[in-house]
Amino acid sequence: MFTLDSKIPEGNLADKWKNHKANLKLVAPHNKRKLEILVVGTGLAGSSAAASLAELGYNVKVFTYHDSPRRAHSIAAQGGINAAKNYRNDGDSVERLFYDTIKGGDFRAREANVYRLAEVSVNIIDQCVAQGVPFAREYGGLLATRSFGGTQVMRTFYARGQTGQQLLLGAYSALSRQVGAGTAKLFPRTELLDIVVIDGVCKGIVVRNLVTGKIESHFGHAVLLCTGGYGNVYYLSTNAKNSNCTAIWRAHKRGAFFGNPCFVQVHPTCIPQTGDYQSKLTLMSESLRNDGRVWVPKQKGDKRPPNQIPEEERDYYLERRYPAFGNLVPRDVASRNAKYVCDEGRGVGETGQAVYLDFSDAIRRLGRDVIEQRYGNLFEMYEKITNENPYEVPMRIYPAVHYTMGGLWVDYNLMTTIPGLYALGEANFSDHGANRLGASALMQGLADGYFIIPYTIGDYLARVDFSKKGNTDHPAFKDAEKSATDRLRKLLDIKGKKTVDELHRQAGKILWDYCGITRNATDLKEALEKYRNIREEFWHQVNVPGTGEELNQSLEKANRVSDFLELGELMILDALHRNESCGCHLREEYMTEDGEAIRNDDEYCYVAAWEYKKDGTWDLHKEYLVFENVKLTQRSYK
Amino acid sequence: MATISVTLKVWRQKSRNDSGRFETYFAKDINTEMSFLEMLDVVNENLIREGKEPIAFEHDCREGICGSCGLYVNGRAHGPLKGTTICQVHMRSFKDGETIYVEPWRAKAFPIIKDLIVDRSAFDRIIQAGGFISVDTGSAVEANSIPIPKAIADLAFEAATCIGCGACVAACKNASAMLFVSAKVTHLALLPQGQAERYRRVIKMVEQMDAEGFGNCSNTGACEAECPKSISLTNIARLNREYLAARLVPRQYDN
Ligand SMILES: Cc1cc2nc3c(=O)[nH]c(=O)nc-3n(C[C@H](O)[C@H](O)[C@H](O)COP(=O)(O)OP(=O)(O)OC[C@H]3O[C@@H](n4cnc5c(N)ncnc54)[C@H](O)[C@@H]3O)c2cc1C
Ligand code: SF4
Ligand code: FES
Numbered sequence: 052m053f054t055l056d057s058k059i060p061e062g063n064l065a066d067k068w069k070n071h072k073a074n075l076k077l078v079a080p081h082n083k084r085k086l087e088i089l090v091v092g093t094g095l096a097g098s099s100a101a102a103s104l105a106e107l108g109y110n111v112k113v114f115t116y117h118d119s120p121r122r123a124h125s126i127a128a129q130g131g132i133n134a135a136k137n138y139r140n141d142g143d144s145v146e147r148l149f150y151d152t153i154k155g156g157d158f159r160a161r162e163a164n165v166y167r168l169a170e171v172s173v174n175i176i177d178q179c180v181a182q183g184v185p186f187a188r189e190y191g192g193l194l195a196t197r198s199f200g201g202t203q204v205m206r207t208f209y210a211r212g213q214t215g216q217q218l219l220l221g222a223y224s225a226l227s228r229q230v231g232a233g234t235a236k237l238f239p240r241t242e243l244l245d246i247v248v249i250d251g252v253c254k255g256i257v258v259r260n261l262v263t264g265k266i267e268s269h270f271g272h273a274v275l276l277c278t279g280g281y282g283n284v285y286y287l288s289t290n291a292k293n294s295n296c297t298a299i300w301r302a303h304k305r306g307a308f309f310g311n312p313c314f315v316q317v318h319p320t321c322i323p324q325t326g327d328y329q330s331k332l333t334l335m336s337e338s339l340r341n342d343g344r345v346w347v348p349k350q351k352g353d354k355r356p357p358n359q360i361p362e363e364e365r366d367y368y369l370e371r372r373y374p375a376f377g378n379l380v381p382r383d384v385a386s387r388n389a390k391y392v393c394d395e396g397r398g399v400g401e402t403g404q405a406v407y408l409d410f411s412d413a414i415r416r417l418g419r420d421v422i423e424q425r426y427g428n429l430f431e432m433y434e435k436i437t438n439e440n441p442y443e444v445p446m447r448i449y450p451a452v453h454y455t456m457g458g459l460w461v462d463y464n465l466m467t468t469i470p471g472l473y474a475l476g477e478a479n480f481s482d483h484g485a486n487r488l489g490a491s492a493l494m495q496g497l498a499d500g501y502f503i504i505p506y507t508i509g510d511y512l513a514r515v516d517f518s519k520k521g522n523t524d525h526p527a528f529k530d531a532e533k534s535a536t537d538r539l540r541k542l543l544d545i546k547g548k549k550t551v552d553e554l555h556r557q558a559g560k561i562l563w564d565y566c567g568i569t570r571n572a573t574d575l576k577e578a579l580e581k582y583r584n585i586r587e588e589f590w591h592q593v594n595v596p597g598t599g600e601e602l603n604q605s606l607e608k609a610n611r612v613s614d615f616l617e618l619g620e621l622m623i624l625d626a627l628h629r630n631e632s633c634g635c636h637l638r639e640e641y642m643t644e645d646g647e648a649i650r651n652d653d654e655y656c657y658v659a660a661w662e663y664k665k666d667g668t669w670d671l672h673k674e675y676l677v678f679e680n681v682k683l684t685q686r687s688y689k
Numbered sequence: 690m691a692t693i694s695v696t697l698k699v700w701r702q703k704s705r706n707d708s709g710r711f712e713t714y715f716a717k718d719i720n721t722e723m724s725f726l727e728m729l730d731v732v733n734e735n736l737i738r739e740g741k742e743p744i745a746f747e748h749d750c751r752e753g754i755c756g757s758c759g760l761y762v763n764g765r766a767h768g769p770l771k772g773t774t775i776c777q778v779h780m781r782s783f784k785d786g787e788t789i790y791v792e793p794w795r796a797k798a799f800p801i802i803k804d805l806i807v808d809r810s811a812f813d814r815i816i817q818a819g820g821f822i823s824v825d826t827g828s829a830v831e832a833n834s835i836p837i838p839k840a841i842a843d844l845a846f847e848a849a850t851c852i853g854c855g856a857c858v859a860a861c862k863n864a865s866a867m868l869f870v871s872a873k874v875t876h877l878a879l880l881p882q883g884q885a886e887r888y889r890r891v892i893k894m895v896e897q898m899d900a901e902g903f904g905n906c907s908n909t910g911a912c913e914a915e916c917p918k919s920i921s922l923t924n925i926a927r928l929n930r931e932y933l934a935a936r937l938v939p940r941q942y943d944n
Pocket of ligand 2: 850851852853855856857858860868869872912915916917918919920
């Protein structure tokens with residue numbers, strides 16, 4: 052049986068990465084040119100990796116289904132990026148960022164990875180500033196920072212409400228420079244459909260040209276999946292419409308283990324849904340909780356407009372229950388509390404599925420100008436969508452699926468269980484344990500791409516045989532191409548009565564209702580049954596118009612949804628097997644009287660790594676987590 | 690909850706070489722809280738149910754930041770609202786019974802791929818030609834060793850908010866890409882980090898812009914008026930100054 056080897060280096064926590072780097076094998080410059088690396092995805096993780104590897108002299112090919120690398124979903128990140136610079140002299144340090152992240156993740160992440168992340172966080176800011184990323188600055192010309200949920204220091208760097216955009220444009224410009232120089236070759240509007248594994252080693256990929264429909268293969272000495280998260284499995288989420296799980300799922304089916312699939316972050320501050328036609332949910336950055344106060348009426352069913360509800364009849368429930376962190380409790384805590392008050396019938400707005408986020412105190416205290424400086428574009432976005440002016444009436448917000456901590460299992464070198472196949476950014480099961488702190492996904496994506504993979508990949512490539520030029524002659528390439536083609540053909544031939552969106556929406560709702568903010572065994576078992584039925588229905592009833600030999604958005608969607616419908620099942624199984632509450636995973640059977648999570652460190656202090664079996668079932672492998680530097684405590688934000 | 694019904698005249702074109710034509714569709718009982726793209730989703734769902742091909746259009750974030758979406762709506766790039774991408778326009782901006790014309794961007798440098806989708810890769814090639822600061826990973830200096838006055842940083846940021854949607858080109862009668870190019874040139878020319886390649890950058894980017902077949906700028910300002918991020922025309926003035934200055938610098942000196 053396979054044993055998981057996380058390859059965590061020996062030594063003191065603070066020395067592990069340094070020692071590891073010193074021990075990694077190197078590839079000489081003249082040999083780098085002979086090595087081909089395929090990078091799939093051009094978000095923060097993919098662009099930064101592709102640019103850095105091309106700078107080193109490797110032959111890089113970059114793939115994205117977008118028309119341009121700059122469109123990747125990372126562009127939408129709003130609030131900021133963490134780094135342990137301690138510019139504010141407020142007691143921040145690598146150790147503290149490490150501890151906050153480990154604790155925020157409810158002790159379900161690897162110490163060594165998280166420490167390394169905190170360590171390289173400071174280099175990220177330097178790199179981005181050098182590229183011209185226009186971070187917010189103080190009048191003295193130095194970088195500004197702000198605080199974010201789950202921490203008590205101001206370590207979040209930002210570019211108004213568009214941090215992701217500016218960071219991605221930085222990485223995109225670095226990548227563009229390499230494309231211009233001919234060291235990286237770009238394949239836009241090209242979607243990965245499969246990876247090619249020969250004798251247990253990843254040797255390439257199969258892609259579809261989204262304009263012509265042509266399916267073809269590429270050889271690579273190593274393949275990097277930087278393909279983002281799978282939040283859209285719920286249909287409604289804050290992710291961009293096209294974000295999907297196909298790349299990591301197909302890799303999973305070829306042998307890459309899937310880590311903690313049920314760890315999904317629900318973000319507390321999103322604009323509530325208004326109708327069935329809703330196509331996605333819009334995030335309102337968590338940074339708003341710095342100055343906004345969350346409340347609902349004390350009285351059930353109080354339908355008065357917010358300004359007519361007197362102060363003493365309002366329940367600022369986060370401030371009441373968590374005096375130490377108040378409105379800045381971590382996301383999972385804020386989300387589940389919003390659900391509780393709405394379930395109690397105290398929700399606001401037309402649907403009762405919303406709570407207020409109120410800026411009137413902050414505006415009184417700081418003036419409208421300051422608030423506008425800090426959140427102008429977010430307020431504008433809110434008004435555009437809701438037609439309400441948040442300077443005058445409190446925002447209405449509700450939790451929405453936002454980020455997936457789960458993803459492909461990787462070792463310390465970011466390699467999956469398939470040699471030669473790596474996963475970076477949100478696509479891997481990441482350093483965030485059971486819950487990610489705000490402003491740390493951008494940090495992780497760029498850490499993986501700029502500062503980790505350029506070192507660790509050399510150690511692997513130094514050992515591969517690059518004496519002969521690689522090619523796609525091996526029958527495994529033809530087989531993978533055929534299986535991808537067959538699947539598309541099958542989808543086109545069903546010609547049923549339902550649209551892809553219709554079925555996706557139904558399946559997503561099951562997950563949201565039964566495997567969302569809170570979960571319990573009875574519901575999860577019921578969900579499993581319902582979910583399998585929907586998948587069955589999909590393969591008999593879906594209607595995909597058009598052909599496979601042209602630009603066909605319905606076919607693209609159907610293909611992606613077909614993978615979601617398999618992943619969703621594994622998420623339910625994972626949620627069902629984890630008989631504890633931790634981070635975002637709140638099992639109703641395992642919580643205190645006042646609704647706080649009860650972890651079970653004796654039995655569940657591990658990463659659940661699922662292995663796909665040919666008959667559509669899974670084997671569970673456990674990577675037990677060892678904590679040598681932090682004490683496992685019950686998280687408390689009170 | 691208010692609803693409206695509208696008639697759509699949508700440009701349909703099977704492929705780059707197809708001639709294309711307007712088709713008429715009816716969108717009935719549309720909730721005015723819907724976004725314009727959600728309305729198109731509804732129309733598409735109905736088309737699929739009728740066994741027809743849905744309208745191809747590009748979109749992703751639906752939050753006005755990725756720059757994927759881009760439609761000509763009633764003769765205006767990104768529709769009726771100033772400073773707003775079409776994905777952020779809601780049906781409350783339209784009247785009951787209205788006829789709405791929906792077309793793709795039209796510019797020689799942006800060939801149509803299908804229906805409302807065009808090829809904007811020319812923008813990427815302009816950036817590849819010089820829209821960057823050359824700094825290899827790992828070679829950066831400590832971030833706060835480069836202080837930048839807030840006012841300058843803010844100006845650079847404003848220019849850097851361009852989402853690369855191409856509305857400026859579509860809105861311009863000459864299909865000029867000057868607003869897009871000027872935004873990137875301004876962003877990097879204002880910053881101390883961008884000085885070393887300042888002149889080389891502007892020359893390279895303008896050369897590529899010309900090679901892609903974008904038209905000349907005749908200062909009509911349609912680009913600024915339709916830009917969803919309100920990128921300012923003053924950037925074009927700066928681009929012209931930068932370009933002139935760069936032409937005066939001997940090339941071997943700044944390479
Ligand atoms: C609205 C929003 C706001 C956020 N704000 C913050 C924030 O303030 N701070 C923070 O730290 N994090 C934030 N996050 C989270 C963060 O943005 C993401 O986790 C992160 O950007 C993911 O980056 P990535 O590089 O892993 O993937 P992505 O940026 O999602 O990129 C994925 C790439 O893979 C490509 N791709 C995927 N599948 C395929 C395939 N099959 N074939 C070819 N190409 C493929 C896509 O085209 C794309 O280029 C936010 C997320 C959302 C949704
Ligand atoms: S300048 Fe404005 S219109 Fe032109 S690409 Fe940028 S954001 Fe779009
Ligand atoms: S869909 Fe992203 S800007 Fe409109």
